[in-house]
Structure formats: C-alpha cells, structure tokens
Amino acid sequence: MLERTVLIGSTNGLHARPAKLFSQAAAVAGIPVTLTKTGGKTVNAASILGVISLGIGHGDEVTLAADGDAAETILDELAGLLLIDHDA
C-alpha cells in the first residue's frame, strides 16, 4: 500500500469544482484509490459524493492510498491535483 499525504491547495477547499476534477481523475486511474481526511473518514477517491462529504477545507491534511504497479504514478498525479489552487 502506497500513501501520499498532502495539504489542500484550493482556497475554498474541496468543494464542487475541485472535487469534480479530482474524482474525475481518480475514476480514470483504473485502480481503487482511497482518500482519508486526517482524523476523519476514508472514502473512494472516485466518488464525488464521498469526497465532498468529507468537508475538506483549504490547508486540511489528507492522505491518498492505492496498491499496485501504477500506484506511484497515479498517486503523484492525484496529489498534484490536490495541491493546485483550483479557485485561483
């Protein structure tokens, strides 16, 4: 199991648009990826409803996790999306 822990870059947190971009990317990744809010729940990263329901704000710490050969590349790509400020 590979993990990446990052701080959320979007000014308004993972609300509709950043959550949509993130879940879209997770859905096409082809392997199951989970998203965990530090101190909170774990959800399927490809689920926009799951991601939104974490109520993640700017600067919150989250952890991505996945298994398999492609995991490293995919986690790097998804972590990158979380670091970008989509609201800027």
Next chain:
Amino acid sequence: MELQGIGIGQGVVVGRVVRMPDPMPDPVAAPSALTPAEEGDRVAKALGAVAADLLARAARAGGMAGEVLEAQSMMAEDPSLVDDVTLRLAAGATAERAVFEAFAAFRDMLTELGGYMAERAGDLDDVSQRVVARLRGVSAPGVPDRGHPFILVARDLAPADTATLDLSQVLGLITLDGGPTSHTAILAREKSIVAIVRTNGAAGLADGDEVILDAANNLVITSPSAEQLSEAHARVAARAARALAPVSPGRLADGTPIPLLSNLGSADGAAAAVALGAEGVGLFRTEFLFLDAVTAPTVAEQRTEYERMLRAFPGKKVVVRALDAGADKPLAFLNDAREDNPALGLRGLRALRASEQILRDQLEALAQADAATDAELWVMAPMVATVEETRYFVALARELGLRTAGVMVEIPAAALLADRILRHADFASIGTNDLTQYTLAADRLLGSVAAFQDPWNPAVLRLVAEVGAAGAALGKPVGVCGEAAADPLLAVVLVGLGATSLSMSASALADVRATLADFTSAQARLLAELALEAEDAASAREVVTTRAAKFLDSSSRFEPSPTAHPRKVLK
C-alpha cells in the same frame, strides 16, 4: 379573468403558458415484485441515461452552470451511491425507492456539513428527481424546453432552476409562492424579466393558455379579449420605445436633480448599468464576491475586485457596503454559530465588529482601491441600530483613510434616531427591504407573510420621512437603495419624503427616470403627505396613483401650499 399577485417591475408581456412540473411524490416504501438483479438493471440504465443527459446539458450551458451540471452528472453515477442503492435493492426495495433513499442519505450528510457543502444538497435532490422520473417513465422535472418562447408558471424557482434557465425562451415568470424579495423576484429584476410572484389562482393555469402578464398592475389576465390584447401590445411597444429614449441624469419636472444610481453585486454588471444611464453605484453589495469563500478574502484579492468596480465609474459616486453577512446570506468565516432568529442575530455590522480584522481588511482594501482610481468612493455599514455603532464605523473608516462614511438605515431604531445618527455619519442610505421586514415584523423570505412586505406601508414611509427630515436639517444626503426605489410612483413619494438619490436594479432606471420627470418637488411632497396619511399600503398606493394621474391630466402645474410638507405631519 384576472389573477392578483405581486408584480416585479413595470413590464407587461403577452404569451402562452408553460407549467413547470411539480416535484414528484416520494416513491412508496413497498417491497419490489422484481428480483434485486432486475431492479439493479433498471437502476443502472436510469442512472446512465440521466448522467448522459446532464453531461449533454453541461456542454450546452458552458461556464459556471456547465460546471454544476457536469458535477451533477458525476453524482448520478457515483460509485458510493451505486453501492448504497445496491444494498437497498438487496433488502427488497424497489428501484425507485432505493434511489430516492440513497440520494436522501447523501443529501442529509451534505446538509449536516453546513455552509458551502449544504448548498450542493439541492443539486443532489435534482439528480434524484431526474432518476426517479426516468424509472417511472415520466418527463424529468425542471424548466421545460419547448423550442419557442413562453411564460413560465411555477410554484417557485430554485437557484438550480434559474442557473440553467434559457432566458431567450422565457417571456415572463408567474409564481404561486415567493415574495417580492424571493430568488425569483431578484432574478427577474436583474435580468429584466417580466414577473409576478405570489399569484393567487395561478395553479389553475394550463399549458398553452394565452395570458397577459401585467406586472405594473400586479395582474395576470387569463383568456384576454381582443381589446385587452391590443392594449397590452401597445403598452409593450410604448415601454420598448421608452427604454430606447436617450438616457439623461435623473431630475424632477422643476429641474431638481435626483441622481439615479445602480445596485450592483460585482463589476460584471457595471457596463450594462452605465449604458442604462446609471449615474454611479448606490449599493455595491460586496458579500456576493465572497459567498463561496471558506476563509476571509485577502486585502489584495479584495482590492482587485474593488478597483474593477471603481474603474467602471470614473468621476462618479460608488457607495460600497461593507460585508453584510448573516440572515439569508451567511458566510462561513463570519457566522458559524447557529441562531434561531438569524435576521435578529449577529449580522451586518454586528458580525463585522465581532471579527474586526475582516472589517479592517475590507476598509483597507477599499482605501487602496480608492487611491488607485478616480471614482468618488463612499463606504457604509450594514444593519446599524445605534448612534454608538455609527460612531464606531465612521471612526474606523476615517482611521483607515476613507473620506466619506455613512450608514444603512434598515432598522427602525436607526430611522427614529436619524437626527442623532446623521450628526456622526456623512450620509444615510435607506434599505427599504429590511426596513419593511423589521417594521412589520414579517420575515421577508417567508411566503406566508409576504403580504406584509410592502414598502408603501405608511409606517415604513413615516420612518423614511424621519430620515429625510434629519438629512435635510443637517444637510446630509439621504439615499434609498431598496427595491422600493424601483417602483416609479413610490420613487416620487420617497423623493417627497426627503430622499436625495435613488439606487435600484439597472433595469428599473428608465421607468423611474421617466416618472420622476413628470412631477415637481412640490407635487412629490404632496404625494408623500397623502401616502403618510393613508391607513395601509393599499390605500397609500391608491390615493397616490389617483392624485398623480390628476397632476398629469392638469396642464397647469400648480404649486401646492407650503403646508404640504411631510415633516409637518410628523409633529
């Protein structure tokens, strides 16, 4: 037949009715006659079809509305949702009920999170309705698409409906619910759509009915006669001609200038407002810039937005209202405590004072924007109740380098002590929507008490007169920036009560400008006195309408006696 409602604006339109489908009844929780696998198949097909439909709409809509629709499309096929539905089907539920319950569970979760996430709950309800409609084989709820312009009849319009409303297809709006300050009414004013809300008997209108929607007279005429139709068409043409008349500064028939300003939520509407003859901005609602923000915007971010607005009005007045959060527009970073009575709670200046750094940052950003531009910047505090609050705000504004600082008069207490408040404030601006709500103790967002929300009420007008008198005595400007200023005849009354400028949606400027030019200051004062003497809003409106018509009929513009001054009535 005539249906009575509350007209928004002064328009009239003739067209055929299309009804917005009512929300569907909840699917009953009866056991399914099919196997879970069969029901699962139905669900998968319905979810896929709805997701594809939403995606197609997203591509057509583009922009922010497109983003919302695209997110909704993803919600329809969300893996967590599908898992939840599958569990419910395994327990024997019907496809309809399982979908309904699964969406409701996620909706409740978002609602509990509050703030921005809770706003997405409506999007989820909309997807749920679409999927259930698809399963039932009925047409999806939402704004119909007929391929020709129509008059839309709805119970009320949700923000999600209006986001995707194709304005080129909507001639007018008729709603059964909602008051003059509802979302529908605000949208209608902003987009200059002819509209009437809280229309009695509108439930009886059927698809295809031809009606005259007469917002100016608060009426819908069903089965109109040929004569009524030709009269309505003539009015439509006359109003179109009036709108094309060259714009000039607002003034009365005797030449008294009454600057006509525009209410704006961002610089995006500035060019349109200038084209319609706005002589500046009477109310720049800054909170709309920050509604989606979880944390307070920085000074630099704010400064950019303010400069955009100020640049659009070189040499002209721009009145900026400090963040007015709370009640109907909570901001996560200002109001986090739940209140039973938010309209009477920590809102407006009270909330800013509790988080003073936010107010300081905003005033600082405004001062910087002012220094970099040529507009005449005025700042004002929302929801001021006391003299002490006035002194606090004015002192802070001065400390941060702002030259002109005033207060909004929306609370009766502030109107009653306007003579003391205006000793400290450079100007007052009357917000008639809230002033009416607080004077009549009637929630302006609540349909069941919407009839109280009428700024023609003499009690409200008397408070306006107090502020007008105080302004005149102290030589301080008194503006009106509520929607009352957009009602042309009421605008004349407000001037008669002492308003020195009027601010409104830009779409209302042409009608108000034309009507003000028909009356002298003395006539405006006389009309104001008649309104103040009336027993209620309806009779105030009626007596003023009748007398105004007489003024217009008589070719000689007589000067009423000096006793016709409203202040005399108040003693």
